[in-house]
Amino acid sequence: xxxxxxxxxxxxxxxxxxxxxxxxxxxxxxxxxxxxxxxxxxxxxxxxxxxxxxxxxxxxxxxxxxxxxxxxxxxxxxxxxxx
Amino acid sequence: xxxxxxxxxxxxxxxxxxxxxxxxxxxxxxxxxxxxxxxxxxxxxxxxxxxxxxxxxxxxxxxxxxxxxxxxxxxxxxxxxxxxxxxxxxxxxxxxxxxxxxxxxxxxxxxxxxxxxxxxxxxxxxxxxxxxxxxxxxxxxxxxxxxxxxxxxxxxxxxxxxxxxxxxxxxxxxxxxxxxxxxxxxxxxxxxx
Numbered sequence: 573x574x575x576x577x578x579x580x581x582x583x584x585x586x587x588x589x590x591x592x593x594x595x596x597x598x599x600x601x602x603x604x605x606x607x608x609x610x611x612x613x614x615x616x617x618x619x620x621x622x623x624x625x626x627x628x629x630x631x632x633x634x635x636x637x638x639x640x641x642x643x644x645x646x647x648x649x650x651x652x653x654x655x
Numbered sequence: 656x657x658x659x660x661x662x663x664x665x666x667x668x669x670x671x672x673x674x675x676x677x678x679x680x681x682x683x684x685x686x687x688x689x690x691x692x693x694x695x696x697x698x699x700x701x702x703x704x705x706x707x708x709x710x711x712x713x714x715x716x717x718x719x720x721x722x723x724x725x726x727x728x729x730x731x732x733x734x735x736x737x738x739x740x741x742x743x744x745x746x747x748x749x750x751x752x753x754x755x756x757x758x759x760x761x762x763x764x765x766x767x768x769x770x771x772x773x774x775x776x777x778x779x780x781x782x783x784x785x786x787x788x789x790x791x792x793x794x795x796x797x798x799x800x801x802x803x804x805x806x807x808x809x810x811x812x813x814x815x816x817x818x819x820x821x822x823x824x825x826x827x828x829x830x831x832x833x834x835x836x837x838x839x840x841x842x843x844x845x846x847x848x
Contacts (some may be wrong), residue, residue: 579661584667591690592674592810600686607690608716611697613710614664618700634712636706641717647691648724649682652764 574651577614584610601646608638664701667694681762682726685720692716732764735819736776736785739769750812750833751788757828773807780843781815787816789834 584607593601615631670692678684683795692715699708735754741747755765768785770776780788789812812834816822829836 574658574660578663581660581663581667586672588667588671589764591687595683597686599680599682604690604693606688608693611693614697614702620803624705626705627700627703631700631707637712637717638813641720643690644717644721645711645724646727648721651726652682652724 577617577621580610580614580617584614599650601642601649604645605639605642607634608642621631656767658693660830661701665698668698681731682724685723688723690715691735692720728764731762732766733758733787734766734768734785736768736770736779736788738773738776738790739771741790742767742769746833747812750831753831754825754829757825760828761824780815780839783817783841786818786821789814815839838842 587603587606587610591600591607594600594603612635614630615634616628619625619628619631656681668691671694673685675684675687675691679688696708696711696716699711704791707743737747749771751765751767759764764793773790776788776790779785793810811832812827815837816825818842819838826836829831
């Protein structure tokens with residue numbers, strides 16, 4: 573089962589590299605969306621692996637909050653570029 | 656016994672922290688801070704601290720980053736006072752465009768604030784409502800002297816800046832014949848009391 577998580581970590585490195593080398597702020601936001609979702613899915617996998625329900629609940633909450641934070645941040649950055 | 660994948664996940668944290676430290680643009684740095692928060696929450700989960708991870712995601716990623724974007728947006732700005740009719744002329748839009756290009760290099764925004772006449776414009780600079788004013792009249796000259804001098808004067812603009820660092824940046828990087836730059840030290844009324 574560990575190999576699944578190793579593969580997910582390798583997939584997580586792709587948006588991290590993208591956030592590091594791209595200069596456009598919207599590309600960085602896309603990388604952030606990708607990372608926020610990937611990390612919370614990894615949390616869910618870990619919670620299943622360890623059979624720990626409290627981790628699973630927190631992972632679901634973080635999955636929701638990550639998207640909400642992304643929306644909020646995107647709106648603020650959009651208004652910076654407009655004015 | 657600690658699994659192997661724990662070490663790899665924990666190694667992601669200093670990686671994203673280094674990305675954050677070497678980022679110079681404040682807005683890009685804030686997005687990377689959000690990425691760092693997501694990875695930190697993952698690390699806390701892997702190490703077994705579900706409550707800490709929840710706090711990191713809620714406060715560290717969402718609240719702190721949102722508040723910092725608002726703070727950076729309202730502080731990294733150059734407010735330029737202009738006269739009401741000036742915005743439409745061709746040379747003025749050219750001047751504003753090159754000004755915007757110079758201050759964008761320093762991650763500043765340009766905000767134009769219109770005033771009806773020169774006296775209120777001057778007053779706004781003294782009252783510290785704006786950081787700089789740009790008009791065809793010179794800040795130090797009396798208002799009525801300019802009308803007699805002719806057409807060449809009308810092509811040039813005078814920009815008076817009351818922030819010393821902004822003046823230094825614009826003086827070294829803005830090379831335009833259309834405007835003259837002057838530094839104005841505004842008398843600080845709050846410090847007197």
